[in-house]
Amino acid sequence: MAEIFLTGATGFVGRHLVPALIREGHHVWCLVRSVEKAAQLRARGCQVVVGDLTSDSFSVEGAEIVIHLAALHHGLPTLISRVTAEGTARLVQAAQAQGVKKILSLSTVTAAQNPSWPYAYAAWLAEQAIQASSVRYTILRSTVIVGPGDPFLGGIMYMAQAWPVVPIIGSGRTRFQPVSVFDIVRCVLQAITDERYTNRVLTVGGPEVLSYEQIVDTVFEALRISKRKISLPRRTTRFCVRWLERMGVRTPFVPGHFLSQDLIASSPSVIEDEFGFRPQALRAVLHAILSRCVTLEKSVA
Ligand SMILES: NC(=O)c1ccc[n+]([C@@H]2O[C@H](COP(=O)([O-])OP(=O)(O)OC[C@H]3O[C@@H](n4cnc5c(N)ncnc54)[C@H](OP(=O)(O)O)[C@@H]3O)[C@@H](O)[C@H]2O)c1
Structure with missing residues (x-):
């Protein structure tokens, strides 16, 4: 303690x-x-x-x-x-x-x-x-951290559920390596108690490298829906979103959705190599988010 x-x-x-x-x-x-x-x-x-x-x-x-x-x-x-x-x-x-x-x-x-x-x-x-x-x-x-309450995946899930079409900003080919917030918490708990991690800078990421469009597709699969995707130009969309937000309109977009630079760690096995456990894949994180929503809905009903 x-x-x-x-x-x-x-x-x-x-x-x-x-x-x-x-x-x-x-x-x-x-x-x-x-x-x-x-x-x-x-x-x-x-x-x-x-x-x-x-x-x-x-x-x-x-x-x-x-x-x-x-x-x-x-x-x-x-x-x-x-x-x-x-x-x-x-x-x-x-x-x-x-x-x-x-x-x-x-x-x-x-x-x-x-x-x-x-x-x-x-x-x-x-x-x-x-x-x-x-x-x-x-x-x-x-890398980008995902899980219940995260604005990056949460924004994509919201658009997939509530909008008739889902925007893919830019080429959709920017690569991410989403890591579960539960795995990040595990790494933090280990790193504060184990001297092995002292005076080190460790890059941590999830087990898969996925393009933005592949993440959207994985969200569709988890939600069991299929919607049309539309390509939006990065600069113009970012400009419009900033303008809307300045007017007090809330949008589901966060800076991560507009990235043109890949957001990946040096190796997909870094958590396994350094912390000794296998990090969760995006599908498992989505499953955790959705089952938490179902539990919440049941407790409210
Ligand atoms: N989320 C990701 O995908 C991700 C990826 C890579 C690295 N990280 C890093 O992980 C860390 C945590 O990220 P997060 O997603 O949890 O961030 P977050 O949700 O944006 O939370 C930011 C936190 O910082 C606090 N804060 C902001 N300004 C402050 C100030 N002037 N004084 C004291 N506290 C202040 C906020 O307090 P209030 O509640 O008062 O606003 C909030 O608790 C950050 O350093 C971030 O850069 C996050």
């Missing part, structure tokens, strides 16, 4: 990680921005620090391990940098000053020294800040 300080507990991965950490007997302190979300986490057995990575309004005192999930993927480049790059540097400084033994950070395979892609660059700067500190670390660079 460890004293853990967790950022990003209210996000997609955080919502799956929190119960797993509690189940393992860890004592979890979450950095949370809003009082309502703080109350939800308290109800789940966590302690809460209300604060923000962009200010010095938090302390990690007493924590042995920091698990860092908070990041901003889209929006204004300056804000992405303030949260993802500067926020991480601030967290690392606090961890170093307050005697934290280890930082585990969930980063992205897109992290790169490329200022023209704000999120990738901020993620790269965040990794640099962690690696330059004197605190031991593990950085997991992930």
Whole structure:
């Protein structure tokens, strides 16, 4: 059992990680921005620090391990940098000053020294800040993470169910290596307790490399539907989606749907090789999502 300080507990991965950490007997302190979300986490057995990575309004005192999930993927480049790059540097400084033994950070395979892609660059700067500190670390660079509540697969599932036609943005040939959030949680739990992963940057991904169009087809198969797919030009669609969102219209699109660059790890067997278990294929993840929906529907009925 460890004293853990967790950022990003209210996000997609955080919502799956929190119960797993509690189940393992860890004592979890979450950095949370809003009082309502703080109350939800308290109800789940966590302690809460209300604060923000962009200010010095938090302390990690007493924590042995920091698990860092908070990041901003889209929006204004300056804000992405303030949260993802500067926020991480601030967290690392606090961890170093307050005697934290280890930082585990969930980063992205897109992290790169490329200022023209704000999120990738901020993620790269965040990794640099962690690696330059004197605190031991593990950085997991992930491909797209899927599971109950994820906006990438969730967006495709929504369009497949609710729209008469399903858009394929660009060529549909951008390749992904979707990894289950349950497998990511397993990797995090292993990495925080096993010294084998200390001071390493590990790229993690699922067992299959699939094009965007193949992912849409797998969703159709899981939902047992068949719909017409239409090709939409990437730039124009992104422009329209941004414009709609600025007008307050919610869309099922997330930045991952517009990627032209492949989002894949170096090897599809990386989780098996490094963590010793076989990650779930996309069909199994879809099955888990759909059976959870059925259970929820039954409990509401
Ligand atoms: N999801 C993926 O497919 C994927 C793939 C590769 C890597 N990753 C990485 O995995 C990590 C977790 O991803 P995710 O999908 O769970 O992200 P997410 O759902 O977007 O959640 C982001 C989290 O960061 C918090 N946050 C944002 N700004 C903050 C600030 N200024 N101060 C404190 N907290 C702040 C959010 O809190 P609020 O609830 O208050 O907004 C939320 O808890 C991220 O580092 C991401 O880059 C994700």
